[in-house]
Amino acid sequence: MNSQTKKVMVIGGGIAGLTAAWELARAGVEVALVEKAAFLGGHGIQYACKATDECQQCGACGVEKMLANVIDEPRIRVYLAAEAAEVTGDGPFTVTLRASGSQPGAVDAACGQGYDKDPGACAAARGYSVHNAVFYKADGGFDPDRVAAPETVTADAVVVATGFTPFNPDEKPTYRYRELANVVTGLDLERTKRIYGEVRRPSDGAVPRKMAFIQCVGSRDERLGHLWCSQACCPYALRSALAARHKHPDLDITVFYMDIQNTTNSFDAFYEKCRQSLRFVRTIPVDMYETEDGGIRTRFMAEEDGLPVEEIFDLVVLSVGIMPGADNPVLAGTLGIELGTEGFFARPDLLNTSATARGGLFVAGTAGGPMTISGAMASAGQSAAAVLHYLGRA
C-alpha cells in the first residue's frame, strides 16, 4: 500500500480518535490529531476503574493505554485546544485550524502544594492522566515540542471523532440537578471516583450509606424526542454500583430502571451478581426533595401494587446518556456532511458504518451514534481501515 506519504486528519481525541490515529499511524500514515480540549482522552480518560475483586471490562483503563500508545507514536502530530475553522477542497482537504479557547491547566499552581490540597483541580490540570502530563510545561502552557500550534493542514482524508455530549439534566428540571448538592450525574460520579478513589457525596465528602441510580436520564425519552438507548449507561451504572458495594459492603444501592442493557459476553453472570447485591426497581422516580441533612427524598410507584412509596437516599446518581456532540451542527456545516435524525453524524451505508455520504470523510465512535468504549474502538478501527482503502484508491 502506498500510504507512506499520505496524511490524514483525525478530529477529536477521545478513545475513538486516539484509536483511529494510532491505527493509521501504524499503517504508515502521517496523522494530525486535533483536539478541542486541552487534554487527550475525551470522556473516557476521566472514568474510574470499576473492578470489584475482578476486572469488570469497563474499558476505562484501555483509554489510558491507547493514550500511552499515541504519545509514543512519532507519526501523530497533536494539536490541543484546537478546532477546525474551515475546510476547503475535495480530497485532499485543506483544513484551517484555530484555537478553541480551552486553556492548558496550570500544573504548578494546581498540584504544586501536593495532590491532596485540591485533588479535583490537580487532576484536571494534569488532563486526568499521567500520559497527558507530557503536553504541559511545569510553569503553565503547552510544551511546544509536544503540542503543535493551530495552522493550516492539508489532509488526504478526515476522520470525525468528536464524540458525544453527556445529557444535561437541566433539561429535566424535576431532578433539580444543579440545586441539590447530592443529586449528581454518572459523569460526576466517575470523576469523583477517579479523583478520590471512592464514592463520596458532594455535600459533606462522606461515603454514602444509601444511594440510588436513576437510569435512562435523557435517553429513551419520548418527550425530549430522544428515541435512542445510550447503550453505555446501564453498563456504567451497574459496574459502578457493584464496585462501590465491593468497596463498602454495607452500602445500600437501588437501581431505578426501564430495561437493563447487556455488558459483555459475561453478562449473565454479571447480572446475577447485580441482582444479589443491588435492589432493582422497575420505575423511574421523578421529583426530588432535600431533607435537612442533605438527603434526597423521592417518590415512586412500588412495582408490586403500583402504590406510591417515599424513600430517602444520601446520594442520587442520574445515569445521563449519550447525546449528539454539541458541535455537530456547526461541524457538519464546516465539513459539508449531514446529521442523521437523532443529531449524530449520518452513516448512510449499513455495510460500512464509518463512511459518510462524502468521499474522504469518515466517522468514528460516538460522533456517529451511542456506543461503549469497546464499540468506539471497533468503530475507529473500521474507520482507519476504510481510510486506508480510500487512500489506496486515491
Place this chain on the structure above:
Amino acid sequence: MTAKLETAMEQIEIATGVLVVGGGMTGVATALEVAQQGYPVTLIEAGDQVGPAAESRPRTGLPDVQRLNDMAARLAKTDSVEVLTAARLDAAAGVAGDFKVWLSTAEDVLERRVGAIVVAAEFDTTPLFDAYGLAPGESVIGQSEVERRLAEDPRAFADKTVAFVAGFAQNGNPLVMQRIFHSVKALQAGGAAGVYVYVGDLKVADDGLERQYRLGRDGGAIYFKLRQAPAIAVSEAGAVIGFHDPVVRQQIEVAADCLVVEEALGVGPECADLAAILRIDIGPQGFLQSDNIYRFPVATNREGIFVAGASREVRSLPWALADARNAALRVAEVLGDGTRLVPRDKAVVDIGKCTFCLTCYRCCPHGAIYWQAENKPVISPVACQGCGICASECPMDAIQIGGFSDEQIRSQIGAKLADVNGDPAIVAFCCQNSALVAGEMAAAFRMNLPAGLRTIQVPCAGKIDLQYILDAFVSGADGVLVMACHPGNCKSERGNTYAGWRVEDAQRLIAGAGLEPERLRFATLAANMGTDFQAIVIDMEQKIRDLGKSRLR
C-alpha cells in the same frame, strides 16, 4: 543507535497467505478486505455456499441483501482468493507468520502455509420452546420460522393475531429484539389483526432499535414488560397468554392465533473444535475470545489469530462487518511486506540448561512456544509478548527475557534500596501494564507517597520470581509489594494468578525465616488509578511502621 539495532534485531520471513474460517458475510467481508491489501486468501466454509446463503437464518430487515450477494459474487471472482466449500480445518501448527494448516474437503486433505488466521464464524439459532414448556406446532413457532413464512408470503399472517415471548428464557441481546421488531413491522405491513410482545428486558442497545420499537408501538403493537414469563395455554385454536397486572389488579389475557417463541443466538457448534485446534482461549458462552479488554476488538490470546463477528459476540451485521475490517487491519500489521524485524532477545531458551520438561510450552498464555524437529523448545519472536511467565516457571531457569533478565532485575533491587535511610523500605514489583502506570500517575500528580518506596518494573506480574521477592528482603526491604492487574485484566491472562501463587509461597518461606508474612502483600489495580496505588503503598508503610524494621535489615 543503528548499529545497536542491527545486533539486537533480526529480519525474518513471514508467510503472507491468510486463512479465513467461515463463509458467511463476516468471512466474505474479511476475505475481500484482506485480498484488497494484496495478501492471498484461502476461505473455508463447512456448507456448500458462501455469502448470505451460508448463514443459518434469513437476514431480515436489511435493505442490502442484493449488495451482500454482490459481495459474495465479487469474492468468487477475486483471483487471489481460494474458496473451499464443504471444507473444514482439521489441524494447525506453528505460530504467527508461519502457521501450517490442514484443510479437508470432500475429496482431499490440503496443506497450506499461512501467516495469519481469521475465524469468522456465524452464529447459531436455537428456539427456546423447552424453556417455556412448549412444543412447536401449528400455533407455536420459533422466530426463524415466522421470518421464513413472512419472507415467503408477506401476508402469511393477514387477519391473524400474533404474540411474541422473549427475555424470559434468556437475558437475550439486542439482535434478539431487532429480529422481533422487524417481524412486528412486517406483520403490521402484512395486515395482521394484532401484535403482542411479552418481554422481560427490552434489549435496545444497538443503532436505531429504540426508534424501531416506538414505531412498532405507534403502529399498534402492544408490548407487555413483565418480570416473569406469562402463563401460556396452547390449544388447537391458538395460544392464550395471561398475566396478572398488579397496578390495575386484574388478569390480562390475549388469545393469539400464533405464538412466536424467542431463539437463543449463540456460537456455532464448530467453535469449540476450532478453539482446540488453534489453541485459543474460549470466553464466556463459548465465544472464541476471553472477556479481556486487551482483546478489543478482534484479538485472541495468540498473535496472528483473530476473531470476527459471531466468533466473538452476537451483534448486528454492521458490527460484524466492522470486525471484518478490524481483522484485516490486524492481519496487515502482522504480515507487513512479508518480512519483519524482530528483537533477537525477546525471550530466549538456553538449550544447554533445558531438560525438555514442556513446562514453558504449557504455561505460555500466547501459544508462542513450539517444538523444533530436534525436540527443542523455540520461542517465536513474532508471537511472544515478552510477558516472562515461561521464564519464571521454567524449573531450570533456562529462559531469559530481553530487558528483564534475572540479572537485570535482581541487580536493581539492592541498588534501589541503597539510598533508603530511616524510612520503611518498601520494594514494589510493578507490572508495567497497570501498577507501574498507576504509580507514575501518583508521582506525577504529586500524591503523598512513602519516602522509602522503590518500584521495580516487570513486563507482567507473571515475571516476578519467588527469588526476587526473597532478594528484596535479604537486601533490606522492610516490606515487599507485588502489584499486578486485576483478575481478568491481565494482558497475558494468568500472569497475575502466577504472581499471587508465588506470593503465597514466599509468605510461607519468609514466615519460616522468622519474618511476619504481612510484610509481603499481593495487590491488584488498574493503570488509571493513581489513587489506588497511593492507598495501597501508604497502607503498607503504616503496616511496617506498626511492625517495626525487618529483622533482616
